[in-house]
Each structure stands twice: as C-alpha cells, then as structure tokens.
Amino acid sequence: MTLRKDATTTDVVTFRLSGEVLAVPASLLREVLEPVDIARVPGAPEFVSSLINVRGTVVPLADLRVPLRMPRDEIGAGARIMVLDLPLEGQDAVVGIYADSVHEVTRLDAATMEAIPTVGSRWPPRFVAYVGRWSGAFVTIPDLPTIFADYLASQQSRPSSGASGAITQSEAEPV
Amino acid sequence: MMDEETLALFRSEAEGLIESLEARLLTLQTRPTDRELIDGVFRDLHTLKGSGAMFGRTDIAGFLHDFESAFEAVRSGSFAVDDELIMISLAARDHVAALLAADGGAGSGEEAILQRLAAHLKGGPVADGADAGEWMLRFYLPPDTLTLGGRPDLALQELRDLGATRTRALINEIPPFDELDPLNLHLGWEVALPGSVSEDDIRAVFLFHEQGLRLEMEKAEAPEDAATVDAVPVADHKPEEGARSPRSGQALMRVPAERLDDMMDRVGELVIAEARLIEIAGRSGDPALVAVAEDIQRLASAMRDTTMSIRMTPIGTIAGRFRRLAHDLSDRLGRPIAFTISGEETELDKTVVERLTEPLMHIVRNAADHGLEPAQERCAMGKPACGTIHLSARYSGAEVLISLSDDGRGINRDAVRARAIERGLLPEGAEPDDATLFDLIFAPGFSTTDEVSDLSGRGVGMDVVRRTIEDLRGTIEVQSEPGHGATITLRLPLTLAIIDGLLVETAKERFVIPLAAVDEIVELPEALAAEGAGNAFLDIRDSLVPFLRLRRILDSPGQAGAYQKVVVVTSSEGRVGIVVDRIIGSHQTVIKQLSPLHAGVKAFSGATILGDGTVSLILDVAQLVQRGRTMSDNGRQAA
Missing domain, CATH: 3.30.70.120 (Alpha-Beta Plaits)
Incomplete structure (x- = not known):
C-alpha cells in the first residue's frame, strides 16, 4: 500500500490542499464526497477532530494540514472529502481526509519520484514518502501509514487517566 | 470412506455431546441421586457410542461401552454414583475428546481408565435402595x-x-x-x-x-x-424425553458466530434507514407513506429485538468450564474446593461472554492457588475445610457486575507492597491505600510468589485480565479482607450493538445518553441556570445530587438559554445530574465503535447515526458519574 521504489509506475489521485498539490495511491481511494454534516468530537486532537457518516458507517475525518504543518484556512464550500481505506493498527479501517479540490487519477513514473530533499523543504520529512512531478509541477505524496502510526503512538503515550483534551480540566463549578 | 462433510457433522455433534456430558457429570457430583441427570449422562454416552459406531469410529464406541454399562447399572439402581465414578468418567470424557481431536491413534491411557472403572465397579458402593419414594x-x-x-x-x-x-x-x-x-x-x-x-x-x-x-x-x-x-x-412422556430439559427438547441449531455478526450489522443499517424513512414520511405528510413507514418501524424494531436476543448468552454457559477447572485444581492441589455460582442467567452479548472466559479462568486459578489455604490450615482457623470460590453475576444500571470471591486468606498487603517497592512500582516507604496497592497486582509480570508453579505465580495472567477487561471498556475492582478472602469484581458495560438512547441537545450538537442509565429528568432551577451560580448540587427529594454542565464538559460554544434540563443518570457508583439545553426524545441507537484514532477520548462510549444522517456521540455514563463523584468530593472538602 505504500509506494514502492521498484514499481515502475504508480496510479495516484492528485488533489489540492492549502495551495499545494498532493497525491495518494489510487488504490486507497474509496470515494470522494461533497462536504457533509460533520460532527465535532469534543476533546479530540485537532488532527482527527470530527466524524462523518459514510453510507451508514461512522468514519473519522482527518486533517492532513495538521501533521504537514500547512496553514489552516477556513475549509471552503468547494472542498471535498476523500474516503480512504487505510489499515490502522493492522486492522482494516476507513478514514476521511480533507481536500480543497480533487483533480484526477494519474500515472506517476517512478523515475520522476524522489525522496524529499532534507534541506529547503518545509514539510516534516518523515511524513513525506516521495515527491514526484505532474503536469510540470511538484506533487507531494504524504506517507499516510507513518502519519497515522505516529499519531496513534502519541495517543498511547498520553496518560490514560483523567480523560483527555478539553475535558482534563476540572469542570467542577466554583463552590 | 466417509466424506469430509459427514465427518464434520459427526465431530460437531460429538463435541456437543462431550460438552453436555461434562456439564452433567459435574452437576451429578453435587446431586448424585438426581435421576434426570443420570438419565442424561446415560443418554449422552449412549448417543456418543452409537454415532461413533455409525460413523466408523469404532475406537470411541468400543471405549465407551463399559461406561455405558456402568451408567446403565446406576440407572437401574444397582450401583450408586460417587466421586470416584465421576473422576473416572471425566477422565473418559477427556480421552474421548482426545480421540476425536486426533482422528484415531491416541490410544494411550485407555487401558488404565478402563481398568480403574472395572476395579471400581467390583468394589463400588451399591445403592442402598432405601428410597423413600x-x-x-x-x-x-x-x-x-x-x-x-x-x-x-x-x-x-x-x-x-x-x-x-x-x-x-x-x-x-x-x-x-x-x-x-x-x-x-x-x-x-x-x-x-x-x-x-x-x-x-x-x-x-x-x-x-x-x-x-x-x-x-x-x-x-x-x-x-x-x-x-x-x-x-x-411413562407417557418417555418418547420425547427432552420435555424435561430445554436443551434437548427444543430444536437447536448451531450457527457460525460470524453470521450472527453479519446479521447484527444488517439490522443496525436497517434501523438507521428506518429512522430516515420515518423522518421523510413525516415531512411528506402522505398518510399512505406514513402507514408503511410505521409498519417498517414496527418490523425493524421486532427484528432488532430478536437479533439481539439471539446474541445474548447467559454467563452460565461458560460456568461449566469453571466447575471443571475448580474440580481439576482441587485434585491437583490436594485441597477441597467448591465452586458455586449465582446469577448464571445474567445475559451478556456473546462476544463479551467469550472474551471473558480467559480472564475469569485466570482469576479462578489464582484464587485456588494463592487465595485458598490447605485444609489443615483452614481447620486450624476455624473455617470449613472445603474452600469456596463463588462467581456471581448481576445487572447494575447499564452495566453487568461479575464478581469472583474466595474465602481464603485474602491478599497479603505487605507482600504486595514489598514486591512493588522492590520492582520500583512504588517509592520506598510508600503507604498507598488499598485501591492503589491492589491495582499493582495487574502490572505486567507482577507476582508475589517466589516459586513458579504450573498453575500460577509467573505473573502472567493478571495483566492479561486487565487488558481484556479494558478492551471491553470495563473496569476491575479488588477487595480483600485478611483471613476472610478476596473479591475481584469486573464491571462491564452492556455493550450491545443497539441500545435505547435519550437524545439530548447542547449548543446545537446532539448527544445520546443510554436510556437504561437514566433515572429521571428534572428542570434546572433558575437560580442555578447561570454557570457559577449557586452550588453544584441539586436537591432532588431531599437527596443531594451533584451535577455537571454538558456545555462545560464538551467545551461547547455560546451561552445556555433558559429552561435547561437535568438528566439524572445512575451507575453502581452513584447518581449524577447532567445539564443539557434540551431533551429531544428517545432514539434507537445503533452503537458504532469509535475508531482507534479516538481511543484517547474517554467521554464517549461510541457513536451513532441519527435519522437525518448526522453522526452523534454516545456519552459514557460511568465516566460522567465518576467525574461527578470526584467533583462532589472536592466540593465537600472545600465546603
């Protein structure tokens, strides 16, 4: 499911997020949704702060701009949600991610893909699998498995007692 | 040559018989004159032998022949049941299970068992015949x-x-x-x-x-x-022997568990689709559509109940394994152990029951090995020589409590404390309270026993117990009284796939509270409407109930309006009020597990999909009550 270097070509879906062109392997994409009603999860980290209903299943909605440290402007009306099959902790899972717009399925030539340069990039390098070229522009392929595995690991290291996030503070009324 | 399918059929039937045989033998030990049981044992042996012969397993049929004769004799009253006969029969049951698993060729031990039986039959007790009718x-x-x-x-x-x-x-x-x-x-x-x-x-x-x-x-x-x-x-009921025990009386079917899971998923989707239909029908105002929608609603809710009842399994179904375990442990440790159970009809979702078996076995093993003293020691302390391990199960609000208690020596506080300090789990000289101290028992690799027995003492087990229970979103409590025994209580949510929920609204967001946990709903007195006004207790019919504002817990935007409501929820820990903006109504709630991405969020036990297709979170009542308690404790200290 990750991009493999020995593959000569890879089908990816390109999309735009916060002014950058990104891509995910087309094999992961289940469907693209128009913006739907989202439900906030109080106390959840910003990366996965909400839930959506995808054909009767409850799917967490992730915002890649958080781990990729991209500016987080208001999500526009033309935004889309890409529903991906993405194993979590070794189990099949479905996750939605935001996209400002979704472009097309395209074939990337492995020869044009390279690891991210360590200098001169504003991306956290470990979260980027490859950088390729598409229609004369750079396209960044985020390393989704690493991004989600890192997030899960950070969740486990959080103290399990005392609930979480916004609800750790004592909500006792002043007496 | 028998084809695979036929053999599989035989094996599944034989496994069922072996299981029922074991259960009956163990019960027979406590009620050795129960005619129905004796008949049952005989029937199991007879059918097992018969179908073994029919399916070409002459090894099984031949082996069981003498046992069938023995129970024939018991049945006719010329021979009585005693512990030795039960022991031999259990050994025989194990041997048949081994034969079945090995597909023939596992002949060791067979002779010994048969010789033991023959010897026992010669010198065994004869029924005294002084039956009072x-x-x-x-x-x-x-x-x-x-x-x-x-x-x-x-x-x-x-x-x-x-x-x-x-x-x-x-x-x-x-x-x-x-x-x-x-x-x-x-x-x-x-x-x-x-x-x-x-x-x-x-x-x-x-x-x-x-x-x-x-x-x-x-x-x-x-x-x-x-x-x-x-x-x-x-006499006239003889042909349908089963009339007396439901097990053989009703037509039973064995169904692969995953089909039940599939069915539950479908029903879940059906209930969601039905809620949408009702909403659309209501908006359309077309009476014909409304009528059909109501029919569908009725059918869907009946379907839901049936499917759920199929999945519900009484905890008693796994009790047989504990009886057997206690019996074997008693034999191995050379101390008499009685295993008793109450509330065996308490039902839990089948997956929960299955996953509970391992942890409970661990606890029983520990109780027998560490908790119960040898017979002489017990007698010296004035306790009955026979140690008791008791399993009890009961409902408590939206939870099920399962306790395992023994009447042994209790947990050795000092040993646990010393070991915890030695392993660096506690600072030197710490004097923790019972709850903190006993919690350490569940640390990985923790054991106070220096020698490792084949039963327990390796410190594996209790951490597995805790992990399994936490996976089921449950909690564990330990109580111990030195000299009188220890009790381990597992508190499990009734994790059904569908529950009745109360839909509430706060800051335009909707949440579900499990209806089973809701005690009552009261109006929030105006004096307490504004945050920070008054104290954090409600006076409900002269009892003080602490309350939490959902707005505050969930960090909701905006200000609360007038007429806020308080939903009073209860768990075995106590009562707490939850202040919400508005009550919407009851709602059939299909529980969807939260993804691992939200494992860190403890305030919710799951999510569901509402009639209009939006997602709503289900509040975890146990967590809320706990929080309410902490708050009221703090409040009291401050006051």
Missing part, C-alpha cells in the same frame, strides 16, 4: 393470583428449595387466544418432590393461595425394583 404434585393456583399480586414463581422456588426434581407446566387449561385474559393464571404445574419431604411442608408453600387452589398430592412408594420408579409417573 416420591411425591407427585399437580396444582393450579387460584386464577386471580396475578391480579392479587401473587407470585407463582416464588411458590415454585419454594418447592425447588424443598428439593423438587421435575417441574412441568400444565398448559391444558390455557384458553384460545381470543378468550385469553392475561391477568388470569391459566397455568398449572406438576412437580416431583422427594418422599422425605413432609406433607405439612408442602402445604405450607400454598399457605397464601388456599382460596381457590386445586392441589393433588400423591405419594408413589418406592417399589421393590427401583428401575421402575421412573416409569410410573412419567
């Missing part, structure tokens, strides 16, 4: 019993306490459905009681029902040949 009772309680608040079940329980063996409902007087008055009692019962019970004792049971009672009593004297006893009162 038995009472046959037929009775119809007065028809107005129910109207007057009478409890036929209590009368039956009293008869059971007197030693009733066979109880049969008499349904011949139930009228056709049209004439059926549900307030009238149309049932009668036929009960067999041991002849040793006095007539006065039996009459005493019906003391409160004398007006209008129809009671026939007849004492069947023990005939010369005990073998015919069975034939007298129940």
